[in-house]
Amino acid sequence: MSFMLGITPWPAVSALLWIVLINAALYLIRSTVHKAIQAAAQGLHRSFRMASRAVSRSETNLAVRNRDVLLAAGREAKERIIEREFDRINETVRKDLANYSALHRSLSESIGRIEKDHQEAVDVPPDPPGWVKAVEAVADMDARDGRAHIGSILTDIHKSLVKAHKEAMTAYHAASAKRHKLLRHMRPDWRKIQQTLAAVGKNVDSLLSRSVTIDRHMQEYEDMVHGHDRAMSVLSSSSLVNFFVSAFVLCIAIGGATINFSLIARPMAEMVGGTSLIGNFRTADIAALVIILVEISMGLFLMESLRITRLFPVIGALPDKTRVRMIYITFTILFLLAGVEAGLAYMREVLLHDELATSALLRGDAGATATGEYMWITTAAQMGMGFILPFALTFVAIPLETFVHSLRTMVGLMAISVLRALSLALRLLGNIFLYLGTLLKQVYDLPLFVPLWIEERIAKAEARSASDQGLRGARL
Numbered sequence: 001m002s003f004m005l006g007i008t009p010w011p012a013v014s015a016l017l018w019i020v021l022i023n024a025a026l027y028l029i030r031s032t033v034h035k036a037i038q039a040a041a042q043g044l045h046r047s048f049r050m051a052s053r054a055v056s057r058s059e060t061n062l063a064v065r066n067r068d069v070l071l072a073a074g075r076e077a078k079e080r081i082i083e084r085e086f087d088r089i090n091e092t093v094r095k096d097l098a099n100y101s102a103l104h105r106s107l108s109e110s111i112g113r114i115e116k117d118h119q120e121a122v123d124v125p126p127d128p129p130g131w132v133k134a135v136e137a138v139a140d141m142d143a144r145d146g147r148a149h150i151g152s153i154l155t156d157i158h159k160s161l162v163k164a165h166k167e168a169m170t171a172y173h174a175a176s177a178k179r180h181k182l183l184r185h186m187r188p189d190w191r192k193i194q195q196t197l198a199a200v201g202k203n204v205d206s207l208l209s210r211s212v213t214i215d216r217h218m219q220e221y222e223d224m225v226h227g228h229d230r231a232m233s234v235l236s237s238s239s240l241v242n243f244f245v246s247a248f249v250l251c252i253a254i255g256g257a258t259i260n261f262s263l264i265a266r267p268m269a270e271m272v273g274g275t276s277l278i279g280n281f282r283t284a285d286i287a288a289l290v291i292i293l294v295e296i297s298m299g300l301f302l303m304e305s306l307r308i309t310r311l312f313p314v315i316g317a318l319p320d321k322t323r324v325r326m327i328y329i330t331f332t333i334l335f336l337l338a339g340v341e342a343g344l345a346y347m348r349e350v351l352l353h354d355e356l357a358t359s360a361l362l363r364g365d366a367g368a369t370a371t372g373e374y375m376w377i378t379t380a381a382q383m384g385m386g387f388i389l390p391f392a393l394t395f396v397a398i399p400l401e402t403f404v405h406s407l408r409t410m411v412g413l414m415a416i417s418v419l420r421a422l423s424l425a426l427r428l429l430g431n432i433f434l435y436l437g438t439l440l441k442q443v444y445d446l447p448l449f450v451p452l453w454i455e456e457r458i459a460k461a462e463a464r465s466a467s468d469q470g471l472r473g474a475r476l
Helices: 011-028 029-122 131-139 148-226 227-273 285-307 319-365 375-394 397-445 449-475
Strands: none
Touching: 011 449, 029 148, 029 227, 029 397, 131 375, 148 227, 227 285, 227 319, 227 375, 227 397, 285 319, 285 375, 285 397, 319 375
């Protein structure tokens, strides 16, 4: 600095001289610097724009891929639902309509018996009494026959009338009792026919409702096949709901596995040794964890063999005979492991009682060594938990399958969001560098305001002189 200010005897003059020289140099290379700044800004802008377009294309490809995966998963799930509905209809038809001939025969027999009983129960009008003709004969009798005979005849007619009336009433009561009896016999047949027709109506209504359900599922399946936006929105929301619900259930299952681990970790230490280590972990903890993982694996294989889940297509494609054998094998192994866990839970309670008794003896509290009267309750509870938890962990396969299938969609949506944000950030950075180049050119021109002002004045003067010359030429 002292050298730069010492080029003249006066430091102020030296500084002013340097300012003039630097401004002159900056002014001379101004266009070159502007071009360099513009080229750098445009290069960075184009680079970030290209990177943004590449990320946008990746986002589009990933969105198409995620759409295809979501539609494929939705079609597979819908096919399983439709297949189950058809199986139910097939079972209903096979169970009910397969016996249609027997049902028709039973209804025909019941209707025939009812018709026969109804015909026999028809109320037949009684025959006209015979004393009417006798009265007519008496009325036509001539007076010469005498009145004495008429009285005796009427008396006989009265007796015959009373006797005939009694016999007619007795016959009518017997016929009525017979008809009522026949009608009572018709009642079970009517009830049987009513129950049979009600069952048939119920089955038909069930088939109709299932047909409506199948129509709805088929319409949704067609929407998925054609890739409609409504189907995509429904599948996306359903996938998100399934993801969070299955994740919640898996967290509950992890809690159950933790409780199961605490039940068998301590007695496993007595079996394999509590001081032996495999790496930084105790051998007992690893053994308990392996037992739990084997139980979960057997539960997965059992669910796959029952075709409740489809995580392993190889198991589902096995022949039915082999698959049934696998069901028995996996269930037997799971049952034995559950029994082992129940025994380990009992052993844990025994060890806990021994430790309590030992600590009581060391403290000199002899009365505390006695076993409680209700200690068997905790022992039974631990053994029950040790036996039930392996079977409860078997059902982890259902939320696990849902979680795996929905995780693909969830990861795809998260990746699409990340790529979209990255594309926006790259486009924003490209625009920032473009405007930053313009800002740098303006900052570069700030120290050159004097020569730029002079240049502007000269340019205006030249423009004014050129315009004046043009006006003179126009006048001439």
